[in-house]
Amino acid sequence: MLERASKPMVSLVEKYLPDPYLFVIILTLLTFVSAMLFEGHGPMAVVEMWGNSFWNLLTFSMQMLLVLVTGFMMASTPLVRGILNRIASLAKTPGQAIVLVTFIALVASWINWGFGLVVGALFAKALARQIRVHYPLLVASAYSGFIVWHGGLAGSIPLTIATDGxxxxxxxxxxxxxxxxxxxxxxAIVVALFIVVPLVNRLMLPAEKDSVYVDPKLLDDEPDTAVVINRPADHLENSRILAWLIGFSGLAFIFQYFLDNGGLNLNIVNFMFLFIAIILHQTPKRLLASLNEGVKGGAGIVIQFPFYAGIMGVMTASGLAASISAGFVSFASAESLPFWSFISAGLVNIFVPSGGGQWAVQAPVMLPVAQELGVEIPRVAMAVAWGDAWTNLLQPFWALPVLAIAGLKAKDIMGYCLMLLIITGVIISIGLTWL
Incomplete structure (x- = not known):
């Protein structure tokens, strides 16, 4: 039934969802018009808000690019490729491959969202190299695990409100x-999603005649490791000693970092990926060959993230994000406030795809209402967190690293994500409202 129900959604998305770059351009123009119509700002005022915030995500953009590149470099090492392939060999059928990649992505994303994005995509490629399985759904399943990140160990909103000051x-x-x-x-929500999301993905698997397969040779991204010594500098480029000296220095820092009770964040994940890759590639030349392959998929991140920074700036400075939140909670009761907080956060996330940034916009609206109605603050905060995570299934912002690694476009996976959006929305709403 789900396989039949997902077909129209997949077809609709394939026909009408534009490339993520065009999506962000349309979203930018829609934000401009909304800020002028609903908040009363003039055209130049809106353009100034946009331009002043256009480069506000430069640090984050670099972090996301490094998520893609360092994750690729680590996964392309013989040791990690071997581990991924051995785990992938546990799946003997296409259905088992779909369930396995979803479960691995869910676990990895619950631990850390950046870790989950990379691991899910790389594991999907490892599975596709061994099993003939519908590749778009396989990659969509890898991305679908991302939905639990904000309810997990690296959730930015719960960690923010647990931090002094x-x-x-x-x-x-x-x-x-x-x-x-x-x-x-x-x-309870997390456990329910761990059960339902793999099951839904499995039930959306199309028949063999309708499946799209990928040639395993096209997924073989192992870099050229041939050693050629023609000049003195070649000895340095192929030096294991240099690689290990700097690599183990990095591992020493990581060990001390966790010894000092440091938590997982995007910087330490990228740091671990990079220095593990340096050691496992064994020579600088092998590492750089892997880097040259991995960086090819980063164009979308480089060009699109500044536009999202501009959108976020307009949404925040114009008051549009706060108005959306206030509009939803204006008719909420004590019982329904978590639900409407969840829905409003899902809508705001389309324009402000950043958990921390979204909380900064919505907290001043949500918290006074929750206190007035006597609603548990932690539940309202988590409602915003889950709303932020929920519509990532529709927003291609976070899918860019996954798509770059997998070699697909947003339209190839978003139809399946749309079906998951509907089903998971019901589950999360019930958990926030009734449990």
């Missing part, structure tokens, strides 16, 4: 993760 501390104090990430209602 956060911007809302004077109003709500410090909220421990036992009330958010490890609260019963949140863990």
């Amino acid at each position: 956060h911007f809302s501390a004077s109003a709500i104090g410090i909220i421990d993760t036992s009330e958010t990430i490890f609260a019963f209602f949140n863990l």
Whole structure:
């Protein structure tokens, strides 16, 4: 039934979803018009908001590019490729491959969202090299695991409000993760998604005659490792000693970092990926050959993330994001506020695809209403967090690293993600409202 139901969505998305670059251009223009119509700003005022914030995500853009590149470099090492291939060999049928990649992506994303994006995509390629399986759904399944990230260990909103001195501390104090990430209602949602998402992905698997397969040779991205010594500098480029000296220095820092109780974040994940890759590639030349392959897929991140920074700037500075949130909660009751917080966050996420940035916009609206109605602050905060994670199934912003690694376009996977959006939305809503 789900396979039949997903066909119209897949067809619709394939026909009408533009390239992510065109998507962000259309979204930018829609934000301009909305800020002028609903917030009363003039055209030049809106353009100034956009231009002033256009480069605000430069650090984050570089981090995301490094997620793609360092993850690729690590996965292209013989050791990691061997591990991925051995795990992939556990799947004997296309259905098992879909379930396995979804489960691995869910686990990795719950631990850390950047880790989940890379691991899911790379594992999907490892599976496709061994099993004839519908490749677009395989990659969509790898991306679908990302939905649990904001309810997991690296969720930016629950970690923010658990940090001393956060911007809302004077109003709500410090909220421990036992009330958010490890609260019963949140863990129940996570467990339900761990069961339902792999099952839904499996049930969307089309018949063999309707499947799209990929030639395993096209997925063989192992870099050229031939050693050629023609000049003195070639000895340095092929030196294991140099690679190991700098590589083990990096590992020493990682060890000390976790010894000092440092937590997982995007920088330390990229740091680990990079220095593990340096050691496992064994020579600088092999590492650079892998880098040259991995960086080819980063064009979308480089060109599109500044546009999203501009959109976020307009949404925030114009008051549009706050108005959207206020509009939803204006008719909420104590019982329904978590649900409407979730829905409003899902809508805002289309324009502001950043968990931390979204909380900064929505918290000043949501928190006073929650306090007035007597609603649990941790539940409302997690409702915003889940809304942010939920519509990532529709927003191609976060899919860019996955698509770059897999070699697909957004239209190839978003039809399946749309079906998951509907089903997971029901599950999360029930968890936030009734548990």
